[in-house]
Amino acid sequence: MTDADAFLETVRDQNQTALSRLGSSKSLYADTGGDIDTEPVLEATADAEYAACQTFSAWADDEDHADASTAFETTAAEEREHFETVCDRLETDDYEPETVPALHEYLRERESTVERVGAFVGRLLASKRSKEQVVGYFVGDADPQTAGVFREFGDDLDVQLERASELLETVCASDDDRERALEAATGAIEAAYGEYVENLEAMGANPKPVC
Secondary structure, rough: OOOHHHHHHHHHHOHHHHHHHHOOOHHHHHHHHOOOOOOHHHHHHHHHHHHHHHHHHHHHOOOOOOOHHHHHHHHHHHHHHHHHHHHHOOOOOOOOOOOOHHHHHHHHHOOOOOHHHHHHHHHHHHHHHHHHHHHHHHOOOOOOHHHHHHHHHHHHHHHHHHHHHHHHHHHHHHHHHHHHHHHHHHHHHHHHHHHHHHHHHOOOOOOOOOO
């Protein structure tokens, strides 16, 4: 097992409950404000993809570590393509997200390379869970073509996780670096989970049971 593999296992173990709930059927309910229908699901997804594109583009622009900057730039381009694909499904060229997900507010506050790479990992683990629910929605809606599109998004997240794992090996030179990266990864997951809880509680729903 590589250091990166051990790191991922630790992040998953320490955030098992939050990741499990982010991967539950309630995640779409939280993301759409209780309106689980095709357009709200697509809009919530577009919001997340747009925010990711903006986050990683900004990181690429001001990142001093060459490998990290390249990785962030590549990821930003993938997320931009995802956003444009979702807009095609929404049949619009001018969709403008009005809010920034709490996860990306957290990411944008990370300034060091080590913290950014750790938060990058946390974001991927959280997003992978919620993306699976989007796929499930379109499977249940008898729309296999759109479900396939989001499966491809999930495949891209797997590629991004490999990219993040390689970066971890590059930028974490000490136990202190790995600890800071771990804290950032957990912080990213906690930001996503905190918004999930807040949204559900605002609608009078119990966020705790896993569905």
